[in-house]
Amino acid sequence: MSSEEKRDKPGRLLKTDKPVGITGYGAYLPRYRLPASEVSRIWTGGMGGKPIREKTVPGLDEDVVTMSIEAARNALSRAQIAPTDIRAVWVGSESHPYAVKPTSTIVAEAIGAVPDVQAADWEFACKAGSEALQATIGFVGSGMASYALSIGMDTAQGRPGDALEYTAAAGGAAFIVGDGASSLAVFEATYSYVTDTPDFWRRAHEVYPSHGDRFTGEPAYFRHVMAAAQVIMSDLGAEAGDFDHVTFHQPNVKFPSRVAKMLGFSEEQYKTGLLADRVGNVYAGSSLLGLSAILDEARPGDRILVVSYGSGAGSDALVMRVTDIIAERQNLAPKTSHYIARRTEIDYATYTRYRGKLLTK
């Protein structure tokens, strides 16, 4: 048992007084794919390892706003509520199109949720989406709102030639949280584990992020993800074997697979939500897209653990139980697998054009 797990701090889990859950969810991935072999061809002469098979690339007319709108529309289709019933639209991303002007107001307008709605953009590197989801649980659980929408979506920036260029991808998922009785999955608890850890950052006005190379592993990703998972499981009195599905932030295939095994999970438990090999690291959308893929396949009674990770650094853990309502909602919108299957391969030259890396003026 680790030192993190032994700490005696009653009440550290974040719980609501009344049951709340996910009433609708929706994924989005752009259609373009850049194989890792293309990045390798340009920068390493085709030599060296590749962290994933391929990553998603947004089209010229896509950004976090347009991608969030489609994911939100999918979530609305599944929730089967009027957009005017939503009291919060919260978008977590590290690629908001504007430095000043909310993504969330454009999304709220486009889905028809304005004007009786709270709107805000959330930031915390790759966990901006999961913290927005946590906040909607509080917003609804307190009785302040009947429904609240949270989105984790990114069009991640990768410096040409950097190790992260293989994986920095685009996509995410949206979740509408509402009363437990009308939910397809009801939350048991959530938990956040946060420290000041300088593993990855991007200063204002910088185009590309900087990172601490190997410092991003043990003291950053593994420490926070492990601790968040261990605390929520121990405080709920649960063990790895009690879960049907688990998904983690997935910057590559290796990290989430390794952390799953360190926590005692089998491949059977994490394979449904592990998408990084085919989509890359969709940053603020990463663990939430994994959750979307799990909900697409989940059955009533399934217990799910989600653990995000955001650099800087922190992890949010969420535990939920799937209800009987899941079956009638799964087919009301395109599944995550529809977007993964919708695939147009591009080469590195097209990628540099689509991502605005060419100087044309």
Added chain:
Amino acid sequence: MNLSQNWRLAEQRYRLVGEICPHCGVKIYPPRDACPDCSQPAQERFTFSGKGEIYSYTVVLDAPEGYEEQVPYLIALVKLDEGPMLTAQLTDFDREPEIGDRVEMVTRKLRTEGNAGIIVYGYKFRPLLMP
């Protein structure tokens, strides 16, 4: 197009909000407050499904100002299932479209007014995600 004009059109551009004539039932897009069929006042809002088919199209290689970065792109006349015809860009086509192709509305970036200007969002049409 200026800031206020974009702002006024946001609702119809983002989610195809038009009108329905309370007198003859005709669905109207873009909204114009008088029915083009029966000339009666028509101000009841109607949100279109976004589904339709390609009536005609062309490929744009010599783009107007503000759209140069997107060439080559497709412009189509799309006949909505509810009746009206509108002009819009096609997106997510890997192949040459065909007249009669089923399409659906998505909200995308229409243009960006330089590095410091506004980003204009609006409808485009793509092949059905789930035919």
